[in-house]
Amino acid sequence: MSAPTGSNIPRRFKKQPYGGWKKDTPAGSTADARLLDTQRSSDFTHTDPWRVMRIQSEFVQGFDALSDIGPAISVFGSARTKPENPHYQSGVDVGRLLAEAGVAVITGGGPGSMEAANRGASEAGGLSIGLGIELPFEQGMNQWVGLGVDFRYFFARKTMFVKYAQGFVVLPGGLGTLDELFEAMVLVQTSKVTQFPIVLVDSAFWSPLLAWIKDTMVAEGLVSPGDLDIVQIVDTPEEAVALVMSGKAGLRVAEG
Numbered sequence: 001m002s003a004p005t006g007s008n009i010p011r012r013f014k015k016q017p018y019g020g021w022k023k024d025t026p027a028g029s030t031a032d033a034r035l036l037d038t039q040r041s042s043d044f045t046h047t048d049p050w051r052v053m054r055i056q057s058e059f060v061q062g063f064d065a066l067s068d069i070g071p072a073i074s075v076f077g078s079a080r081t082k083p084e085n086p087h088y089q090s091g092v093d094v095g096r097l098l099a100e101a102g103v104a105v106i107t108g109g110g111p112g113s114m115e116a117a118n119r120g121a122s123e124a125g126g127l128s129i130g131l132g133i134e135l136p137f138e139q140g141m142n143q144w145v146g147l148g149v150d151f152r153y154f155f156a157r158k159t160m161f162v163k164y165a166q167g168f169v170v171l172p173g174g175l176g177t178l179d180e181l182f183e184a185m186v187l188v189q190t191s192k193v194t195q196f197p198i199v200l201v202d203s204a205f206w207s208p209l210l211a212w213i214k215d216t217m218v219a220e221g222l223v224s225p226g227d228l229d230i231v232q233i234v235d236t237p238e239e240a241v242a243l244v245m246s247g248k249a250g251l252r253v254a255e256g
């Protein structure tokens with residue numbers, strides 16, 4: 001292989017006396033000097049390398065806040081469910097039953113079904129956790145969150161939902177709920193997590209989705225028939241909590 005000629009090296013790199021290329025630094029400048037320079041522009045905080053530090057800090061912050069919570073179940077569902085909607089009461093009941101079973105309840109910390117599950121857990125004296133997400137419109141954590149952690153990045157937050165829970169309960173929801181559900185399904189399908197119950201509440205809402213997966217995806221050979229067993233559908237909070245608790249024990253994270 002021939003040595004790089006420079007024609008394909010980005011302009012900010014400079015040819016070095018030893019023949020190679022290194023990122024250029026302003027003449028007379030050193031890393032120390034740049035660090036200590038009070039006049040320096042803060043534009044660099046919007047660059048990707050700087051973002052990596054922020055992303056890293058979100059993981060550290062999440063691991064730090066959640067490492068001691070004990071057994072927990074993540075509950076997902078629509079941000080738009082109003083308190084008068086029956087799905088809201090289901091969320092409250094799921095949160096309460098989980099708390100009574102001695103497990104912490106983790107939600108996205110927002111309104112709707114998230115609020116409902118946090119409310120049920122909190123009213124029952126359980127640990128009610130909200131993993132908030134920064135959104136373009138100011139939202140804030142719902143008032144029933146006891147332990148709250150804020151995230152800028154969805155992917156860091158989603159890691160926490162899985163890492164610190166032993167199963168998912170999924171109430172009816174929209175795209176955000178489907179995103180969380182399908183991420184969990186893929187993690188189970190690919191054996192990234194094992195013994196991880198995923199329970200969908202409300203058969204009238206979820207059955208058509210499962211039927212489509214079966215009739216279209218399985219029929220076209222895009223999904224194995226056995227993959228349908230990754231999720232279970234129930235109709236009551238009692239069934240949901242019984243199921244998710246029955247799969248809670250044991251090793252669930254594949255090594256490696």
Ligand SMILES: C/C(=C\CNc1ncnc2c1ncn2[C@@H]1O[C@H](COP(=O)(O)O)[C@@H](O)[C@H]1O)CO
Nearest residue numbers: 076077078079080108110111173174175176177
């Ligand atoms: C849309 C509204 C508020 C959005 N606020 C949210 N706060 C926290 N988490 C959210 C929010 N919106 C979506 N999520 C996450 O996705 C799931 C719900 O999304 P869906 O599209 O409503 O199904 C939920 O589990 C969260 O993790 C206006 O009120």
